[in-house]
Amino acid sequence: MRLRLLILCAFAVLPFGLWALSPLVSSGASGPSLNEVQSKIRQKERQIGAKKGTERVLTTDISRYTSRIRDLQGRITGLQRRQQAIQTDLDAKRSELVRVQDQLRDERARLTRLKGRLVVSRRALATRLVELYKADRPDLITVVLDSNSFADLLERGEFLRRISDNDRRIVAAVKTAKADAQATTTRLAGLEARQQKVAATILTRRDEVAGVKNDLVSARSGYERTRAGRQNLLSSVRGQRHALEDDLGELQDQQAKIQARLADIASGGSAGTLPAGPIKPGSGGMIWPVNGPITSPFCETRAWESCHPGIDIGVPSGTPIRAAASGKVVLMQPESASGGYGNFTCVQHTSSMSTCYAHQSRFGTSMGASVTQGQVIGYVGCTGRCYGDHLHFEVRINGSVVNPLNYL
Template sequence: MSKSRLLLAIVLVPFAVWLFLPMPSSGQSLQEKIAKKERQIEAKKRRERTLTSTIERYSQRIDVLQGDITTLQERQVRIEADLAAKRAELDRIQDDLRKERARITRLRARLAESRAALSQRLLYLYKADEPDVVTVVLESNGFEDLLQRTEFMQRVSEQDARILDRVRKAKAEATAAEARLDRFEARQRKVTKIVSQRRLEVLAIKNRLVDRRQQYESVRSDKRQSLVSTRADRKELQGHLVSLQKQEAKVRARLAGFSSVDAGPVRQGSGEMIWPTNGAFTSPFGQRWGRLHAGIDIGAPEGTPIRAALSGKVVLMGWTGGYGNYTCIQHGGALSTCYAHQSRYGTSLGANVSKGEVIGYVGNTGNSTGAHLHFETRVGGNPVNPMSYL
């Protein structure tokens, strides 16, 4: 085979393999996980602020209702006092009614007695054959007219005048007593109705306010429970965030600790590094979903060898959060490379490795949804674009 054909095969075969490989989803770097936790924590904080504001509004409403209820309770106390006074007044009215009824009974008896006495007197006059008196009696238009006849009064004796006066007074007092009795009974019905109505109105309003206050208290209690739950979730997320930040700080510190030189500006691409594995380029370095994707992703079947992109010393190797099996190589100065999601390691911590030496194998460990290599370049522990070195 000629050199040109060999070169063409070298170029086309990986490309053909790439066409038929599944496109794996890249996992999350520590930076992405940290950013996700920060977004979740901020959402919880917003929820807490909303719940706190809602609870305060319901507390204010409850305070207003409690003030109204207190006012109604004071009004109810006054009405109860007024009701007690009205009841005392009713008792007095009823006592007066009993007295008036007894007085009327006595007056009616006196009236009956006086009428009987008058009848006996008239009968006596009739038997005494006094024609003028008989004429007056016969010509009168009833008992009332008889009493008003002046000529009759002029003919009766002093005893007869006293009897008639008693009858007239007894009748007038009985009529007045009946009128007072009617007024007392009307007053009794009116007072009873007014007091009962006022009492029922205040009680109904108070009950409605108490029901509304209980509803508000129920809603406030639910919001408080939600607030407690949200705070607990937020604290748990903050704990996770602290753990992730410690992991990220550990990576940065380990990598930066092997360099006595300041990070300085990022070096431009020199092409001195080799691609760490054979596979398809699936995700670039940079902003993704609003956050930094701290490396590049290279899709490859699980078990594909991973080679050191540049000679150096293995300074970090082990399970690292969302990175899964994670290896970092220090290359001198401030530059290092890192390899995530490995299925297994191919080197050891502290080993000096050469450019192109197998240091591990492609896998799907950590936060990953498909076999691939997450490859990072870092300067002083800070991620930079690997494409500047490949």
Template sequence: MQMRLSARLIVPAAVFTAVLLLWAILPMGSRGATSADLGQKIQETEAKIQQRQGTEQLLTTDIAAWTTKIRALERRIAPLQRRLDAAQADLDTEQGHLDGLRSELRSEQERKVRLAARLAEGRTQLAARLRERYVADAPDLVTVILSSDGFAQLLERSEFLRRINEQDRRILTLVQGAQADATRNAARLAELETSQRVVTARVASRRDRAAAVTQELVDVRTSYDRSHAAKTAALRSVKADRHELEGDLSKMRAQQARIESTLNGSPDPGPIRGGRGDMIWPVNGPITSPFCETRSWERCHPGIDIGVGAGTPIRAALGGRVALAGPTGGYGNYTCVQHTASLSTCYAHQSRIGVSVGQQVSKGQVIGYSGCTGWCFGDHLHFEVRVNGAVTNPMNYL
């Protein structure tokens, strides 16, 4: 009777001890959570991660579309730039033409002043000679002068030309030449002024076209770059959110593995379960991250993560020679065992390494202990199978 009573007391005591252990290993905020609650949270987090991945895919598609548009715009920029260069070349040519016209116009205007002075001088000399002839009593010449409608008609009257002497003819020739030059100069000035107006308008048109092309390029490229930047920023934000969720998921999976390990008792140091292939499982636990899973920091997870508590013995999946054993960056404490010339297995994030380089190990021999060294979110074993140095799916060998 006493033995039965003792047995009845031992069972509740064992359960109580397990509960205390479970309470001790759970974080403060989740000690009241059951394994089922944790499983529900894991499912919810996985759903959120899938949602973020869907959003990332949409944003990536949008970014690719904007990238295509930008590249198409860049292909348009080349001919537009050629148009702009041509417009600028035309502008430079027309500006040079306009500068030449302005220089010629200034020269003609200066010449006009000189011609006006010559014409005035010739008229003064001719008027003086006419007065002298009048004083000398040349009434016929006076009659010719008085019967003319103006100075220009007077110069063309043959009677007037016949009656004046050689000296007067020289003065008259000077006046006529100055008058003709003045007429031609006036016509040339009018022509140059018209040309200047036309060229000025053409130069302004070229300048406006060049400015319009430039502004078009600036506006379109600015719009495209703004949209591309917004999508890229959104994608970066979603990836960061997914990264955080994946970290939480890894922690919850590791926590779930610890709960299961605690409820199932301490790891058995003896042989663990065998695989369907030649290899045995290095530890006995659930897969928390499958092979080639896409995560925010890597496109293909190069192995499988097996959720086990810290200090769980790690067994060599096959016999072979230890090729690598030591700390290795993000892998933390890392061991690789060479089995054949092409096949090897590797074990990452160990809390402690139990072998050394060059050591021969047998299948199932303890080579280290699980942990969370390097870059990780919780205790687990990262297990890799490599063929000729390249990772391959471990599930094909287990």
């Protein structure tokens, strides 16, 4: 009973704002607690680290396969040059083969002619031998005794000499034809063997080069498919990491808001209790809305958080925001309506010039109100898309954002 009374007394003396915000530091139905958000942040950081490790492995694999593909391509290029040299040699071999085939045809025709001559010579020899056998060939004494005169003797002697010379020519022609026929047959056999050897060399070298080249092309295609798969996987992992980093940014933003609200409550109540500080005049006619360092400079095109229209000035949450010049409040949008700008206020100073103040923790003026230079119009915070307490300050001319430093 005493313990129950102590708990009730503790809640009775607890400031209303801290009691209302207690679900932020302990689990509750109204929203995630700070511990839950921090736990999710650690989980996202671990997941991002794992994705980065996978990216490093995939990048290494892709580099390795790229190196292998370059090596294979170099070997394929070398084989292509070798193939061109072989093709030139093959063309020469084909020309040589044509010459060998022409020689073969010539030798075959010559052999046919020689065989014909051999047949004719053999027939003439056979006929002559028959004639000599049938006609009893006279010897030298018979020719001398039967001669009627010396002139007749000479005539008969010349006749016998011519017959003998003719017989020798016939025999020599037969021997020559036979020898030519044998030599031609031998040459034909050599030419045919040479023809077959050249043809076999051509086919072998062609098949070897084509086979090695096809193997290398197949290996390169396999590496390219593997590399493409790794690249697709790397793109997927990077996309997942970017999504995790976006989630992490939102969680860090949520953590900063919770911590800022807890710090505000712990300091004694509502936001905006920090002193406004001295007015800091600028050289361009305006005053600085808050006193602090520029954490993000101005640039023409928004590409990254550190490069965007306007400037970011780093100051603690709850720091009062002063109007940079006198004017009229023409725009006030809560975080739910302005998106990334959070709680957003714009003050019209002239017909063409206005200033805007984003990421406020709460407003300090009202729509349509006339404000004087230096008047507090809001309080610094981290509403909308931000990663820490700061004031986003813009100067606009005819609605277009210009460099605020030209007017401060």
